[in-house]
Amino acid sequence: MIYLDYQATTPVAPEVAEAMRPWAEEWFANPHSPSRWGREADAAIDHARREVEELIGLGGGSVAFTGSATEAINWALKGSVERAPPGRDRIITLATEHAAVLDSCEWLSERGIEVVALPVGGDGLLDLATLEDALDERVLLVAAMQVNNEIGVIQRVDEIAALAHAAGAIMLCDAVQGFGRIDLPEGPDMVAVSAHKIHGPKGIGALWMRDGAEPAPFVHGGGQERGMRSGTLSPALCVGFGAAASLARERMTRDFDHVQNLSHLARTALGRGWTINGSLQWRYPGNLNIRRGGLDGARMLADLRAIAFSLGSACASGSGRPSHVLRAIGLDYRAARSSLRLGFGRYTQSEDLVAACRLIDQAADAQENLPE
Numbered sequence: 608m609i610y611l612d613y614q615a616t617t618p619v620a621p622e623v624a625e626a627m628r629p630w631a632e633e634w635f636a637n638p639h640s641p642s643r644w645g646r647e648a649d650a651a652i653d654h655a656r657r658e659v660e661e662l663i664g665l666g667g668g669s670v671a672f673t674g675s676a677t678e679a680i681n682w683a684l685k686g687s688v689e690r691a692p693p694g695r696d697r698i699i700t701l702a703t704e705h706a707a708v709l710d711s712c713e714w715l716s717e718r719g720i721e722v723v724a725l726p727v728g729g730d731g732l733l734d735l736a737t738l739e740d741a742l743d744e745r746v747l748l749v750a751a752m753q754v755n756n757e758i759g760v761i762q763r764v765d766e767i768a769a770l771a772h773a774a775g776a777i778m779l780c781d782a783v784q785g786f787g788r789i790d791l792p793e794g795p796d797m798v799a800v801s802a803h804k805i806h807g808p809k810g811i812g813a814l815w816m817r818d819g820a821e822p823a824p825f826v827h828g829g830g831q832e833r834g835m836r837s838g839t840l841s842p843a844l845c846v847g848f849g850a851a852a853s854l855a856r857e858r859m860t861r862d863f864d865h866v867q868n869l870s871h872l873a874r875t876a877l878g879r880g881w882t883i884n885g886s887l888q889w890r891y892p893g894n895l896n897i898r899r900g901g902l903d904g905a906r907m908l909a910d911l912r913a914i915a916f917s918l919g920s921a922c923a924s925g926s927g928r929p930s931h932v933l934r935a936i937g938l939d940y941r942a943a944r945s946s947l948r949l950g951f952g953r954y955t956q957s958e959d960l961v962a963a964c965r966l967i968d969q970a971a972d973a974q975e976n977l978p979e
């Protein structure tokens with residue numbers, strides 16, 4: 608398999624697996640129990656917490672571990688609404704957010720919160736003037752992602768946060784796709800991240816909260832994570848997340864240069880006829896969301912079984928529904944159906960990527976030559 612689905616998940620780094628092993632195999636004590644072994648596990652978790660905080664890189668706040676970024680986002684949105692000052696009953700978000708944000712907002716809108724999902728331009732970027740117009744004294748929170756998971760475009764998180772703050776609102780940033788890949792600018796009050804996108808294990812995420820901007824607890828129980836998020840933490844998962852964060856911090860420039868080089872190679876190998884969806888300038892280079900007129904993406908996936916990549920429409924579900932992100936940038940059903948997402952990263956070999964792009968190109972040519 609040639610793995611080109613780095614936005615969906617990333618392979619666990621060998622260093623991460625190594626760091627997790629003793630906590631999975633030997634040191635099984637409950638990190639919240641007072642025994643010597645429990646205290647050691649607790650100390651390992653705190654070390655991991657600092658490693659994640661350092662990679663987030665914002666001052667004046669701290670991290671609570673969660674089961675996923677999806678949980679962190681649900682908590683941030685629903686817990687902030689619970690703590691909202693009177694009269695602040697509106698949330699602004701973007702039409703291109705991940706389902707974790709959009710579906711949580713939908714849930715809140717069924718309970719009396721007004722949700723405004725702002726449109727983006729054909730390049731996938733938010734026009735800041737649109738945000739400025741939508742902000743007023745009723746807005747509690749602005750939720751905007753850093754790097755889009757489908758088309759890779761980078762929003763101006765610092766400027767979005769500054770506008771939100773000027774209107775007395777707070778800002779939640781879904782930083783899942785930018786975390787460990789590019790720096791996160793100052794500004795957000797809450798940041799959601801996930802371990803499995805940075806070569807860490809699945810099943811663990813985190814919410815960074817600025818001091819004083821903590822949402823109300825969402826998961827109730829034993830009072831772990833300073834009473835904010837109950838549930839016994841897994842030392843192995845936390846240590847793995849921390850190790851992945853430290854490794855990403857150490858390698859960020861090297862990984863970025865590698866990915867940028869891969870992006871150039873892929874674009875050359877793909878040849879003519881392909882259009883890149885989303886801004887070319889404001890984009891993370893490890894994401895190439897591409898389309899070619901008339902192509903049937905689902906058939907490409909079926910034909911190219913040795914390559915793992917994603918599609919622009921939810922054909923796997925049988926609905927063939929075009930992605931909400933591609934729709935938001937103005938693509939119609941046919942254009943979304945002919946879109947493919949190639950994602951590459953730290954462990955992608957240039958030769959594999961070039962070979963995969965050539966195969967994709969050939970399969971697209973073959974489709975073009977098929978009788979209607």
Ligand code: PLP
Pocket residue numbers: 614615674675676677678705707752754755756781783784800801802811812
């Ligand atoms: N937000 C974005 C932008 C994502 O890409 C993802 C994962 O695909 C998530 C949130 C959810 O992350 P998790 O898998 O940790 O729930």
